[in-house]
Amino acid sequence: MHDINFIRKQPQDFDKAMGRRGLTPQSPEILKLDEERRAAQTELQKLQAERNAKKSGGNAQALMDEVTALKNRMDDLASREKTLAESLNQHLASLPNILADDVPDGADEHGNVEVRKHGTPRADKTPEHFEIGEKLGLMDFETAAKMSGARFVILSSGLARLERALAQFMLDTHTQEHGFTEISPPLLVNDQTMFGTGQLPKFAEEQFRTTRGDWLIPTSEVPLTNIVAEMIVEEETLPRRYTAFTPCFRQEAGAAGKDTRGMIRQHQFYKVEMVAITTPETSAAEQERMVGCAETVLKKLGIPYRTIVLCSGDTGFGARKTYDIEVWLPGQGRYREISSVSNCWDFQARRMNARCRAKGAKDTRFVHTLNGSGVAVGRALIAVMENYYDPADDGIVVPDVLRPYMGGLAKIKN
Template identity: 60%
Template sequence: MHDLKLIRDNPEAFDASLARRGFPASAAAVLDLDLKRRDAQTRLQVMQARRNDASREIGQVKSKGGDASALMAEIATLKSDIQAADEADKALAAEMEALLSTIPNLPAPEVPEGGEEANTEIRRWGTPRLAEGAAHYELGEGLGLMDFEAAARMSGARFVVLKGALARLERALGQFMLDLHTTENGYMEVAPPVLVRDQAVYGTGQLPKFAEDLFRTTNGFWLVPTAEVPLTNLVREQILDDADLPLRMTALTPCFRSEAGAAGRDTRGMIRQHQFAKVELVSITTPEQSAAEHERMTACAEEVLKRLDLPYRVLLLAAGDMGFGATKTYDLEVWLPGQKTYREISSCSNCGDFQARRMQARAKAPGAKNARPVHTLNGSGLAVGRTLVAVLENYAQADGSIAVPTVLQPYMGGLQTISPHA
């Protein structure tokens, strides 16, 4: 959600920022609606003031024994008019919120212009394995521990059944990530609901624009597309103390996405599924802290890949390729030998005060008169399924077995190699 004052003060700059995202100019529509609402509020205030004056006049007339019927009739008319004006004001407010809720966040000044082609590589780590490699689904099926057919029989496409050591490896990855983030990176582990109401998904920006990307139950719950939703909403409608910020939270949850816009993309394997596990990182900060926190969060996600010895690169996303609520995003892409390319495994975004305004989440400095919106940040630390994919392809042996990364062996009961039917 955007600050109306910012749009009023500099509509040209607002539209110019939207243009960098490839989004149409919107300031005129917002300001036109804003003017209508302020006019309506002025009329309402005038009528309320006249009602109050007329009420006092009735008392004065009656105290002198006069006839106050005309004033009483006027108040009756005003009461009806005020009710109508109040309803009109509420309707305009709802219309304004609906309009603002469809406008994406503004890109930070340092974000490059353009679409996906303008994404800028910031750094690389590790040495990619360039030799011919099998795809993860070939490796998993060769082990007899990855079953897409069984999943399809019960659930359809974009699901998988993991068995034996691969099921344990997925669990090990999630536990390793949580342990790293909670014991070394300062995040508090949270076990949140994965079913949420409309206002929670609205608060983080998935509604109303991206409803088709989500799954909804018949009784009004949404299955979370990421733990960003419940973690960020923990501060919904709260006034925090600046001294308590930043808040850092992490959670390992199942995530659910319809992949409505992904027809024909990554139809084989585990890259793009309807259900997957992910470790999420969320930070709540003051406006002054958020830029540094963004760099810190990205480094925390990178550390997972470093500990697993998985080559990766970091991209600064261009304005036209960022998510709806982000003002700046870094993508981490891991090297997949089976595809001979880097693929996204984490996206770390600074959302500024965009989500906080939707959630009415604020913070107040000691002695300050007013609270102000907090800044919110989120990132994957990491997507567990895609990390499993990366481990399979980067640790595959010539005989089709998978070497277990050293840091995961304690979580695997000391197992060093996953062999067929392990």
């Protein structure tokens, strides 16, 4: 959600910012609505003041009649004000966040810029994860399709446990080493919550909805960030750092035909998420820290990765700046996204009315919110399978850091 005051004062800057997102100037329409709305409000308030003055003047019948006469005009103005306000809010709610100055320009993912690389990819090409998994007999897409359709999978035995081990390992790393508080949040949320983090109104078709009207979370960013919705938190308690391990549900409506094989892109997957709530001053540094937290997970797992900063055309709706971390997949012979770390600035905070206040201060400010995968568990599983694949016996070596979570198991074999 955008600050109408900013648009009033610096319409050209706002249009320029939206221009980087490939949008035509938005301020003329917005300012027109805003002006009309305020005109209606001002006039309405004048009439209300008039009415109130008569009210305290006495109870004479004549005064009552005069107030009745005001009523029609007031009703008109009130409904006009409401319509204009709704229209204005719809407009503001559907526009993407303003990009940070240091986000590179670019039309699509080709404009993204690599910022660092870690680890050395193995030299050989391995089978893809689904080939390894099916050969082991521990990954079954057919049976999953029978009960649920495309883009679902059944993991069993060693792979099921590996998935659980990965999640445990990530949670322990973030809670014990990175200062995050573990949360077990609701997986079903209401409209307002989805609006707060920006999934609604624009991206409804990407979500699953229950017959009751609840939404299945597409990421635990949604419930974790909304913890502070409608709150005024003391700045001294910031940053708040939350992590959660949850399933995520996505329709993948716009990805028909993409990544149809294997478990790269599923309707349901597990993810360990990190969310931070900060003051406006500290969010930029917090984002760098959060990227580091995600990278630590991959370093410990011993998986080669690169970190890139997304360009203007690839940065998501609610983000001001996003880093993606991509892991090396020797089965595909390329890097694939495993984490996305975004600083949303005050964009989500405005939508969900999340504010902070310095101790003793009178005024409040919107908090800054950040979210990042820490990391996607399903894709981490794939990365482990391919990077730790042993061609000698088609087995998967268990990374050292995961062995305690696997009962000491060193290799997943047939």
